[in-house]
Amino acid sequence: MNASVSVPSLFNLRPEAERAPTSGIVDVFNYGRNREGLIPLWVGEGDLPTPSFICDAATRSLAAGETFYTYQRGIPELRQALSRYHERVYGQPVDPERFFVTSGGMPAMQIAVRMVAGTGDDVLIPTPAWPNFAGAITVAGARPVGVPMIFGQNGWNLDLEGFEKAVTPHTRAILINSPANPTGWTATPADLRAILEFARRHGLWIVADEIYGRFIYDPALTVNGRAPSFRDVMTPDDRIIFVQTFSKNWAMTGWRLGWLEAPPALGQTIENLIQYQSSGTPVFVQRAGIAALEQGEDFVAHQIERARTGREIVGRLTETGLVDLPPPSGAFYAFFKVKGGTSSQEIAIRLIEEANVGLAPGSAFGEAGEGYLRLCYARKASDLEEAVCRINAALPKISG
Amino acid sequence: MNASVSVPSLFNLRPEAERAPTSGIVDVFNYGRNREGLIPLWVGEGDLPTPSFICDAATRSLAAGETFYTYQRGIPELRQALSRYHERVYGQPVDPERFFVTSGGMPAMQIAVRMVAGTGDDVLIPTPAWPNFAGAITVAGARPVGVPMIFGQNGWNLDLEGFEKAVTPHTRAILINSPANPTGWTATPADLRAILEFARRHGLWIVADEIYGRFIYDPALTVNGRAPSFRDVMTPDDRIIFVQTFSKNWAMTGWRLGWLEAPPALGQTIENLIQYQSSGTPVFVQRAGIAALEQGEDFVAHQIERARTGREIVGRLTETGLVDLPPPSGAFYAFFKVKGGTSSQEIAIRLIEEANVGLAPGSAFGEAGEGYLRLCYARKASDLEEAVCRINAALPKISG
Secondary structure, three states: OOOOOOOOHHHOOOHHHHOOOOOOOHHHHHHHOOOOOOEEOOOOOOOOOOOHHHHHHHHHHHHOOOOOOOOOOOOHHHHHHHHHHHHHHHOOOOOHHHEEEEOOHHHHHHHHHHHHOOOOOEEEEEEOOOHHHHHHHHHOOOEEEEEEOEEEOOEEEOOHHHHHHHOOOOEEEEEEEOOOOOOOOOOOHHHHHHHHHHHHHHOOEEEEEOOOOOOEOOHHHOEOOEOOOHHHOOOOOOOEEEEEEOOOOOOOHHHOOEEEEOOHHHHHHHHHHHHHHOOOOOHHHHHHHHHHHHHOHHHHHHHHHHHHHHHHHHHHHHHHOOEEOOOOOEOOEEEEEEOOOOOHHHHHHHHHHHHOEEOEEHHHHOHHHOOEEEEEOOOOHHHHHHHHHHHHHHHHHHOO | OOOOOOOOHHHOOOHHHHOOOOOOOHHHHHHHOOOOOOEEOOOOOOOOOOOHHHHHHHHHHHHOOOOOOOOOOOOHHHHHHHHHHHHHHHOOOOOHHHEEEEOOHHHHHHHHHHHHOOOOOEEEEEEOOOHHHHHHHHHOOOEEEEEEOEEEOOEEEOOHHHHHHHOOOOEEEEEEEOOOOOOOOOOOHHHHHHHHHHHHHHOOEEEEEOOOOOOEOOHHHOEOOEOOOHHHOOOOOOOEEEEEEOOOOOOOHHHOOEEEEOOHHHHHHHHHHHHHHOOOOOHHHHHHHHHHHHHOHHHHHHHHHHHHHHHHHHHHHHHHOOEEOOOOOEOOEEEEEEOOOOOHHHHHHHHHHHHOEEOEEHHHHOHHHOOEEEEEOOOOHHHHHHHHHHHHHHHHHHOO
16 A cells, blocks of 8 residues: 655644655565566566667767756757657647646656646546556645546446546546556547546546557557547647656656646746746757657667567466456556455565565555556566566465 | 736636746846847856766766666665765765755755645745745745845845744744855854754744855855855754755756755655656766766866856946945855846846846845846856946946
């Protein structure tokens, strides 16, 4: 479970700060981090370093002396490159003024949340969900309201009735992550239309996290090589904020580079919030981002292909008959239930001990994730084959 | 003046977000940014790019593939280097566990403020002050309460009685910037003891911004080559959070690298807030920080010497008899009043037109700054000589 922190009362910290939840993955991570031979599949990042053509762009920028303060909204060249990238991937031109460069996807999320929710407000999130969504909402003083997805034979499905039941006069926004971490659930165009209709009817903002949009495996859900997007069904006036990152497509987790896309009318507010959050993103990091967008398609295709192979390998976890693992439609996680298992946390610890494989406990993704484990398969095939082999051998000892 | 933003009401943004103030320097900056031959002295950064030994450390790290997620508190090597640096500069050992790496001084400030103040809380700030202090407090939902400093023949002085009058049951913290931007005011050890005593008596946090601590010119205020610090008068149990940056000493404004120093009991809370703010600082940027701390003393000495020369040059602004400019004790700004001048904003615009020099209007630093202008003298002597010459020639037309 994600715990809040107890600080000695003499420090008298703000409740929002004290409530900032500690990651539910940390305990497991700390238990296993230094074990020899452990295969680490607990974190949401691949095993490839950033390709050298991207690093080189940063190095050239540093050598050119681009080490000064810069535009709070991002350098114009990167905003224009984002516009071209979106036109290429989504098939529609997008005004560069809609893009705001941030120091990572998480800062983009933080700004999006702070614009739409604070003390006294609720934000709906389908769960299981990446824990940082609830974290960002909590530190903003608002309340994350989890709406459990429905788990069935065909995997996870949205509970639209659950949204209707959860909405109150305090509800200000709904956060939709598709393809989803950790479940791999991917919204159909009909889902997206239904969510948009729901948000319009109740006057809610949509915060759209489509960062795994290019990691899509189900042909029925594939539109021009990517997952369905809110941009396929929205109008420019809809209250939707997209949060995005360079981390996954281009193996740039450690660079802290992302972007927001929002109606230009929010531009000055976003610029001001960036000023007080990061005061801008290093120019040399932004130059790397331009290289990624303009020269990175082969690398992205390679990453997707690797993940597709990884997904097939980890599908063999079902061979034991001891886990429920519906094939994930998108993203790069297997989220599986151990039949007759105890708590996620205990199973994760046991799998470190018995299989020397590091997985994230499903309980870290909200109550709806209890009993599950998350495995990141954005990794080389040989590691994944070995990990599946070891897990399958250990499962009979762990399954109840 | 620093204005809040008006967003169409249909967007229904949070009031804290809409209240995020736009920088009061922006209008002047936009007016003059593309003028040929303009000497830009409005921003708080020097004219030197980051030295190559620092850039090289980042380049080596990138080449070594350090492009993955990392420790939220900062890599251990940087926290240890910070500990050694503090021992060297302040003469006392400091536990590395007291340091938390942030993606700039502003993110450090944001976390410090959010830990101690939110909706319903007041934070005291001596003014004139760097506008981002009030900005960070405002977006946290709290209220910045300016306490004007007293301006006299010897320059600016703290109004301790003003603090006592301004404190209420809602006051949670006091933010002290010494040496100060924009005034150059530098606290004496007696000032620091008095502030600490005041904070202890009222149960307030102190947020201490001593980022210009090595830029000190008044020999009477110089302790081992640096300005007096709260660490000279505090005990480890005092509720003081230091916010710091690599920007000024090592010409790294564009890198976004800073740190917090706080009691280790706050460690888990700070780690969690970093998680939801930036999710950590790039390792390759942190490696550059280590190079700065361990090999940067000659460069820091060079920067200080340059600023000392710059300070002497801009002192010639008083030769016209048309400005009040008490010699600043520290930092690298001249904050001067034009006798008989109109508003800061108007004078700044006139100086762009008449002298082609860019200065920051004092009104951006709070009401107490109206009538003043801020000039950054961390710049090569020839630029400053030319700027002073042009300003002195223009002043008779501007002064009332």
